[in-house]
Amino acid sequence: MSAHADTHGHDDDHGHHHKETFVTKYIFSQDHKMIAKQYLVTGTIMGVIGVLMSMMFRMQIAWPEEPNVLFEALLGKWAPDGVMDADIYLALVTIHGTIMVFFVLTAGLSGTFSNLLIPLQIGARDMASGFLNMVSYWLFFLSSVIMIISLFVEAGPAAAGWTIYPPLSALPMAQGGSGMGMTLWLVSMAIFIASSLLGSLNYVVTVINLRTKGMSMTRLPLTIWAFFVTAIIGIISFPVLLSAALLLIMDRSFGTSFFLSDIFIQGEVLHYQGGSPVLFEHLFWFLGHPEVYIVILPAMGLVSEIMASNSRKPIFGYRAMIASILAIAFLSTIVWGHHMFISGMNPFLGSVFTFTTLLIAIPSAVKAFNWITTLWKGNLQMNPAMLFSIGFVSTFITGGLTGIILGDSALDINVHDTYFVVAHFHLVMGISALYGMFAGIYHWFPKMFGRMLNKNLGYIHFWLTAVCAYGVFFPMHFIGMAGLPRRYYTNSNFPLFDDLANVNVIITIFALIGGVVQIVYLYNFFISIFYGKKAVQNPWRSTTLEWTTPVEHIHGNWPGEIPHVHRWAYDYSKPGHDVDFVPQTVPLKDGEEELQH
Amino acid sequence: MTALLTIIVLVFILIAIWQMVKIFDLAQAKGGSDTSGVATDKDNTMNGYLMMGFLGFIYAITIVSLVKWGDLPLMSNSASEHGPTVDNLMVISMVIIFFVQTVTQFLLHYFAFKYKGEKGKKALFFADNNKLEAIWTIIPVIVLAGLIIYGLNTWINIMGVDESDDPLVVELYAQQFNWKARYAGADNTLGKANVRLIDIDRANILGLDEADPNAQDDIITTELHLPVGKPVLFKMRSQDVLHSAYMPHFRAQMNCVPGMITQFGFTPTVTTADMRLTPEMQEKVTRINKIRVENSKPLVAKGEEPLERYEFDYLLLCNKICGKSHYNMQMKIVVETQEEYDAWIKEQKEFKNSLIN
Ligand code: HEM
Ligand SMILES: [Cu+2]
Ligand SMILES: [Cu+2]
Numbered sequence: 017m018s019a020h021a022d023t024h025g026h027d028d029d030h031g032h033h034h035k036e037t038f039v040t041k042y043i044f045s046q047d048h049k050m051i052a053k054q055y056l057v058t059g060t061i062m063g064v065i066g067v068l069m070s071m072m073f074r075m076q077i078a079w080p081e082e083p084n085v086l087f088e089a090l091l092g093k094w095a096p097d098g099v100m101d102a103d104i105y106l107a108l109v110t111i112h113g114t115i116m117v118f119f120v121l122t123a124g125l126s127g128t129f130s131n132l133l134i135p136l137q138i139g140a141r142d143m144a145s146g147f148l149n150m151v152s153y154w155l156f157f158l159s160s161v162i163m164i165i166s167l168f169v170e171a172g173p174a175a176a177g178w179t180i181y182p183p184l185s186a187l188p189m190a191q192g193g194s195g196m197g198m199t200l201w202l203v204s205m206a207i208f209i210a211s212s213l214l215g216s217l218n219y220v221v222t223v224i225n226l227r228t229k230g231m232s233m234t235r236l237p238l239t240i241w242a243f244f245v246t247a248i249i250g251i252i253s254f255p256v257l258l259s260a261a262l263l264l265i266m267d268r269s270f271g272t273s274f275f276l277s278d279i280f281i282q283g284e285v286l287h288y289q290g291g292s293p294v295l296f297e298h299l300f301w302f303l304g305h306p307e308v309y310i311v312i313l314p315a316m317g318l319v320s321e322i323m324a325s326n327s328r329k330p331i332f333g334y335r336a337m338i339a340s341i342l343a344i345a346f347l348s349t350i351v352w353g354h355h356m357f358i359s360g361m362n363p364f365l366g367s368v369f370t371f372t373t374l375l376i377a378i379p380s381a382v383k384a385f386n387w388i389t390t391l392w393k394g395n396l397q398m399n400p401a402m403l404f405s406i407g408f409v410s411t412f413i414t415g416g417l418t419g420i421i422l423g424d425s426a427l428d429i430n431v432h433d434t435y436f437v438v439a440h441f442h443l444v445m446g447i448s449a450l451y452g453m454f455a456g457i458y459h460w461f462p463k464m465f466g467r468m469l470n471k472n473l474g475y476i477h478f479w480l481t482a483v484c485a486y487g488v489f490f491p492m493h494f495i496g497m498a499g500l501p502r503r504y505y506t507n508s509n510f511p512l513f514d515d516l517a518n519v520n521v522i523i524t525i526f527a528l529i530g531g532v533v534q535i536v537y538l539y540n541f542f543i544s545i546f547y548g549k550k551a552v553q554n555p556w557r558s559t560t561l562e563w564t565t566p567v568e569h570i571h572g573n574w575p576g577e578i579p580h581v582h583r584w585a586y587d588y589s590k591p592g593h594d595v596d597f598v599p600q601t602v603p604l605k606d607g608e609e610e611l612q613h
Numbered sequence: 614m615t616a617l618l619t620i621i622v623l624v625f626i627l628i629a630i631w632q633m634v635k636i637f638d639l640a641q642a643k644g645g646s647d648t649s650g651v652a653t654d655k656d657n658t659m660n661g662y663l664m665m666g667f668l669g670f671i672y673a674i675t676i677v678s679l680v681k682w683g684d685l686p687l688m689s690n691s692a693s694e695h696g697p698t699v700d701n702l703m704v705i706s707m708v709i710i711f712f713v714q715t716v717t718q719f720l721l722h723y724f725a726f727k728y729k730g731e732k733g734k735k736a737l738f739f740a741d742n743n744k745l746e747a748i749w750t751i752i753p754v755i756v757l758a759g760l761i762i763y764g765l766n767t768w769i770n771i772m773g774v775d776e777s778d779d780p781l782v783v784e785l786y787a788q789q790f791n792w793k794a795r796y797a798g799a800d801n802t803l804g805k806a807n808v809r810l811i812d813i814d815r816a817n818i819l820g821l822d823e824a825d826p827n828a829q830d831d832i833i834t835t836e837l838h839l840p841v842g843k844p845v846l847f848k849m850r851s852q853d854v855l856h857s858a859y860m861p862h863f864r865a866q867m868n869c870v871p872g873m874i875t876q877f878g879f880t881p882t883v884t885t886a887d888m889r890l891t892p893e894m895q896e897k898v899t900r901i902n903k904i905r906v907e908n909s910k911p912l913v914a915k916g917e918e919p920l921e922r923y924e925f926d927y928l929l930l931c932n933k934i935c936g937k938s939h940y941n942m943q944m945k946i947v948v949e950t951q952e953e954y955d956a957w958i959k960e961q962k963e964f965k966n967s968l969i970n
Pocket of ligand 2: 304305306308351352354399
């Protein structure tokens with residue numbers, strides 16, 4: 017089986033069928049379409065856990081003094097008589113952040129759509145290595161399981177924030193969660209990184225080597241460009257986080273002093289000398305910042321594709337879109353210091369990072385304007401995927417603009433680590449990427465499952481989510497600008513903030529509604545897999561290659577030869593054609609110009 | 614109680630959603646339109662209008678937030694010399710942001726409404742326009758260049774410490790979960806210190822070098838007093854994990870890093886007493902006390918003490934996650950006249966006299 021999966025890239029192999037058992041088809045599958053679905057379902061389950069956690073800690077912030085039976089039921093010994101423990105509050109925030117960033121929006125988003133779309137949109141029978149692809153998924157699964165197991169550790173799960181800065185994360189005596197909980201966190205993340213690297217290498221090799229005849233780089237859909245560049249950023253930056261994690265493990269377990277020095281805690285001096293927590297911050301953010309682009313770029317790719325198809329118009333400024341992806345990717349690797357303006361780093365470095373950070377606004381602005389122009393004079397088909405794409409642009413702008421404040425070191429002094437930051441990154445990265453993921457799911461569900469999602473449930477899902485997203489995160493800017501720090505278990509020790517308590521209640525109400533609304537989506541998703549309307553081959557009348565494959569999944573994707581490509585992916589409403597879309601497989605007419613901008 | 618209420622509300626939301634689905638279904642059945650899962654003209658129209666509605670919602674939430682929570686004393690009432698420049702830069706940035714936000718959100722949602730799909734309509738094949746793209750590359754470049762220059766100037770001014778104006782040197786010392794301040798004494802030079810020298814039994818709690826002559830007159834306190842108008846240079850230290858000394862009223866923040874001394878300097882310009890007298894602060898304090906009276910009622914009913922009346926004080930907050938009681942790691946800051954300060958500091962014990970032998 018494995019020898020032969022490797023040859024799926026070749027045309028001559030497609031006729032070859034082999035026996036599939038339940039295990040090889042659904043569990044240890046090497047088929048990219050099945051692996052994509054596995055990523056999606058695992059990511060969804062992790063997402064549900066992450067959202068439930070956010071609902072719990074939001075309730076704590078809104079009603080800090082009141083016992084809550086939900087806490088008692090869900091947290092057990094961590095909420096005696098329904099009063100949440102302060103450490104478990106931090107643990108919930110930490111694991112929520114970790115799950116959302118890595119497990120949902122990195123693995124769940126990239127894993128699903130890179131796997132599904134790279135072979136289908138470039139015209140390949142499968143990934144370059146189906147076996148590595150399978151290993152990558154199972155490593156991800158393993159790391160998810162370990163992260164969940166860490167929730168049940170006696171002394172509590174990791175609670176040092178998703179950034180796990182030492183010494184807090186390194187010393188079990190500093191915090192309960194820094195014992196076994198942190199060990200499992202680190203192990204889980206190390207495995208996660210291995211999984212992500214295998215996946216990324218596979219994506220890069222596949223895009224470079226397995227494009228069908230005629231699919232030049234400048235004919236690739238923007239989705240593929242986004243996945244391709246994302247994979248490259250991942251390969252560059254994830255190893256650095258891995259080394260940070262390994263060094264932290266050494267400090268924790270083997271007494272080295274990479275990040276620790278001169279510590280006196282609980283009545284004793286520790287032996288560590290000469291290390292620096294600031295070094296850890298550099299290593300962490302060298303991944304951590306690119307990570308937010310690892311999360312957002314694939315969403316941008318999906319949104320570009322969906323917007324063009326549903327506007328029945330070419331994406332505006334195809335080349336500028338590629339250029340801005342590349343510019344963002346490059347700049348994203350040299351801005352990490354904007355998380356460290358007040359870390360004790362040399363202020364001159366702060367100036368440099370302010371400069372590079374504000375530069376990123378330029379390619380980002382180009383992208384936003386190009387999306388808006390794509391809508392102009394279009395014939396907009398308001399499918400749920402399109403709504404989420406428009407919603408993406410909206411939250412990306414709202415969240416992105418406040419980056420101008422946070423990236424400015426002089427202003428960051430006063431809003432660093434306040435709720436202003438929480439508002440900023442949730443809108444620009446969390447909600448935007450989540451919208452991108454939802455857009456992708458609504459758009460490619462027919463490709464994944466051969467059935468349609470119910471569009472009315474989709475509309476309800478979008479509109480209620482959209483209102484709640486702004487309702488939760490917009491007011492957070494203001495409590496942040498009033499000086500309210502994040503990661504506070506309760507604000508009742510600061511009468512100064514008493515007049516913000518009602519804002520926190522409003523935010524929590526929106527968060528609870530927004531969380532519950534996701535049930536609509538989950539219901540739609542799981543019911544439609546089995547009972548949805550049967551999909552036609554090309555329901556959205558798109559130009560790209562994935563819609564030329566049969567609705568029923570087959571190994572090798574195309575029953576016959578792999579189609580050849582004759583034009584770019586965005587010939588929508590092209591003058592001189594009767595239909596409003598010309599698939600990439602249609603040869604140019606006599607005298608037709610291939611517009612490729 | 615809250616939990617029960619929450620559950621009930623959530624159940625109602627679910628029911629409401631269910632009703633909405635039925636309404637959508639009915640509306641479509643009436644139109645006799647298909648149920649293939651692809652948007653029809655009717656869907657396009659409905660969602661187009663909803664887009665405009667949503668634009669209204671974004672504007673509304675912006676205005677409500679600004680009106681209700683936009684009086685940000687922490688953004689307009691700075692109490693340090695560099696504060697007004699920071700606030701000014703903040704206001705300029707905010708104005709730019711609000712302008713861009715208003716315009717782009719309008720274009721996005723308006724286009725979504727205006728160009729909603731209809732059968733038989735054909736979209737404009739408009740793939741590129743170098744001029745347009747050049748415009749919206751160059752405009753952000755210019756605006757950002759301005760912001761970068763202004764920002765970096767401000768930053769360099771704040772972070773550059775001018776030793777020549779003879780600042781008062783104060784150490785801020787962080788530990789789980791409280792703050793200490795150490796004044797340098799008459800010599801204005803902090804004695805050498807390292808956590809390895811901590812000797813709890815002798816009350817050498819900050820690990821000062823007992824042999825260092827500079828350390829003898831150092832003064833360790835649990836409140837931070839600052840003379841108004843005098844530049845202060847803070848030297849931050851932490852004995853265990855990362856903390857962050859956040860003094861929002863002074864637009865000041867710096868992390869405290871174990872094994873390293875970090876620094877931040879500013880000049881306080883408004884005494885605590887004067888700040889309490891500003892109309893903004895009085896209004897804020899009145900508002901907060903109303904809330905506290907309201908919150909005290911259930912406590913009194915249960916036979917507990919009511920909440921204390923709130924009086925404004927500057928605060929030093931911990932703003933870097935540092936463990937269980939991170940949420941309550943604070944120190945009072947008192948800005949006062951030089952005379953008041955001198956009187957206060959005279960009453961504090963010098964290090965050499967505070968040791969237990
Ligand atoms: C259901 C919607 C969500 C709500 C209500 C929510 C709420 C919050 C809040 C209030 C915090 C800050 C807590 C604090 O600092 O004290 C937080 C932290 C965080 N959230 Fe979310 N969030 C949601 C979804 C997401 C998503 C989609 C992401 C994906 C990027 C995300 C990523 C994070 C991260 C990285 C943190 C920081 C964790 C830390 O401080 O260590 N959240 N969330
Ligand atoms: Cu960053
Ligand atoms: Cu703290």
